[in-house]
Amino acid sequence: MESSIERISAVECRVKVEIPWAEVSGRLDAKMRDLRKRARLPGFRPGKVPPQVLERMFGKGIRAELAQDLVNETFQTAVTSHETTPLTQPVVEEHQLNKGEAFVYQARFEVPPTVEPKDYKGVPVRRRPSKADPAKVDAEIERMREELSELRPLPEGETREHTKALDVWTVDVEGTIGNQRVASKDVQVEIGSTKNEPVPGLAAALFDTRLDQVGSIRELRFTPPAERVPANLRGQEAVLRVGLRELKVRVPPELDDEFARDTGEAESMQELRDKIVERFRSEDADQAEREARRRLVETLLERNEFEPAPSMIAREVAAQVEQTKRQLANQGLRLSAIGTTEGQLAQRFRPQAAFNVKAFLLLDAIGKAEGIEVTDEDFEKELEQLAEERGQSLARMRPNMEKSGELILLQAQMREERILDFLMGEAEVTEAEDPVEDHDHDHDHDHDHDHDHDHDHDHGDEVVQAAGEGEAAAEGEAGAGAESAESAESAESAESAEQTKPEG
Numbered sequence: 001m002e003s004s005i006e007r008i009s010a011v012e013c014r015v016k017v018e019i020p021w022a023e024v025s026g027r028l029d030a031k032m033r034d035l036r037k038r039a040r041l042p043g044f045r046p047g048k049v050p051p052q053v054l055e056r057m058f059g060k061g062i063r064a065e066l067a068q069d070l071v072n073e074t075f076q077t078a079v080t081s082h083e084t085t086p087l088t089q090p091v092v093e094e095h096q097l098n099k100g101e102a103f104v105y106q107a108r109f110e111v112p113p114t115v116e117p118k119d120y121k122g123v124p125v126r127r128r129p130s131k132a133d134p135a136k137v138d139a140e141i142e143r144m145r146e147e148l149s150e151l152r153p154l155p156e157g158e159t160r161e162h163t164k165a166l167d168v169w170t171v172d173v174e175g176t177i178g179n180q181r182v183a184s185k186d187v188q189v190e191i192g193s194t195k196n197e198p199v200p201g202l203a204a205a206l207f208d209t210r211l212d213q214v215g216s217i218r219e220l221r222f223t224p225p226a227e228r229v230p231a232n233l234r235g236q237e238a239v240l241r242v243g244l245r246e247l248k249v250r251v252p253p254e255l256d257d258e259f260a261r262d263t264g265e266a267e268s269m270q271e272l273r274d275k276i277v278e279r280f281r282s283e284d285a286d287q288a289e290r291e292a293r294r295r296l297v298e299t300l301l302e303r304n305e306f307e308p309a310p311s312m313i314a315r316e317v318a319a320q321v322e323q324t325k326r327q328l329a330n331q332g333l334r335l336s337a338i339g340t341t342e343g344q345l346a347q348r349f350r351p352q353a354a355f356n357v358k359a360f361l362l363l364d365a366i367g368k369a370e371g372i373e374v375t376d377e378d379f380e381k382e383l384e385q386l387a388e389e390r391g392q393s394l395a396r397m398r399p400n401m402e403k404s405g406e407l408i409l410l411q412a413q414m415r416e417e418r419i420l421d422f423l424m425g426e427a428e429v430t431e432a433e434d435p436v437e438d439h440d441h442d443h444d445h446d447h448d449h450d451h452d453h454d455h456d457h458d459h460g461d462e463v464v465q466a467a468g469e470g471e472a473a474a475e476g477e478a479g480a481g482a483e484s485a486e487s488a489e490s491a492e493s494a495e496s497a498e499q500t501k502p503e504g
Contacts, residue, residue: 130285165192172243178236200228231339
């Protein structure tokens with residue numbers, strides 16, 4: 001067999017394969033002999049159909065079948081001999097098999113673009129200073145205070161007539177939102193809070209409830225907030241019968257040193273606040289680093305322009321769609337619950353998917369140019385830490401990770417971190433506050449990356465997530481790309497949908 005290959009575009013190759021007739025003739029004769037044994041034709045005994053009759057009736061089909069067999073058997077060998085990695089199945093252009101002639105075929109297929117990275121050192125990168133938002137610190141202290149609060153019966157001699165914030169009603173709810181039935185029993189709904197509402201907006205609807213209505217049933221009609229229900233229920237009226245079973249009052253502790261000690265984190269309020277500030281500042285520093293690395297990659301892509309193969313983007317889109325579907329399925333929901341379809345999701349994910357794939361290809365090329373790899377020792381240490389975090393033995397965890405492909409993903413993520421560490425080390429980093437418009441832009445691309453494993457160890461240095469299972473399969477390793485904003489949006493919609501799932 002002889003073969004040659006030509007690059008017909010940045011992302012497409014054509015291979016030409018020639019198989020001598022001497023290698024083909026025996027295969028063709030064997031197929032015809034097998035056909036003669038199996039052929040059942042009127043007027044002929046089994047196995048006695050003349051060869052010329054078989055040739056006239058079945059010859060063309062047999063040769064076409066053999067031609068396809070030869071393509072399937074030789075294509076991979078041919079492209080491998082030229083050190084080429086196909087991304088797609090071959091599109092065969094010519095493959096006619098004629099008796100007495102060498103079998104020749106040509107086939108087109110997509111390949112990754114050749115990326116020769118340039119100008120990736122000394123890149124100017126702005127990184128904003130880390131901070132701890134005082135409002136978030138106060139909110140965290142209030143959250144801790146709420147966790148340590150107590151539910152107590154109404155004090156004797158209570159003079160007020162109506163419920164108020166921090167009142168907690170235990171209720172039974174049944175009714176409909178539009179044409180969807182809802183039913184919940186023994187649910188605690190806190191006035192002034194949106195947590196734990198069986199129907200979004202219920203706490204607000206109960207705000208005018210009188211204290212003397214305990215033990216009665218209230219008929220309520222209201223429209224749930226549009227942003228907190230799935231698309232198919234927006235604007236629909238909730239018609240509910242609410243059984244008011246019990247009323248208690250949430251009593252939060254005083255914000256004093258005793259409260260700080262009760263949290264188990266500090267001996268005084270000042271120490272507690274200082275620790276929360278430091279934690280938030282550390283988290284924000286990680287976020288600021290992710291934003292800076294994202295900007296670095298964006299600059300590098302501007303300096304290194306290329307287009308990935310369409311199939312690579314398609315695989316990444318499909319991976320993101322599947323990830324969103326898995327997130328919904330974990331909550332017992334489908335795409336229809338957030339008012340979208342696979343096609344609509346794919347369209348929304350496509351721009352981000354293109355960025356993911358380009359980032360993967362460029363970072364991979366830089367890593368190869370600089371010889372950046374993950375040592376076996378470092379990888380084993382990471383696995384040991386992961387096993388400890390998961391509470392599993394390494395011997396048990398490793399086979400499962402290998403089977404699921406998680407092992408390859410983890411190794412690729414570690415390599416990606418090292419490449420980005422190198423690039424940031426070579427960059428001209430300036431500490432400066434974000435311009436308002438740029439900060440908004442960064443926020444649009446700020447995502448929590450799901451690496452498909454329960455790994456709490458900080459991999460926050462990635463600006464890009466593994467770029468889809470398609471690239472991992474094609475390249476033999478995982479790639480890089482940021483999870484799309486729409487995926488996060490879909491997850492939020494899923495949470496809203498979860499609140500209003502139909503009964504049963």
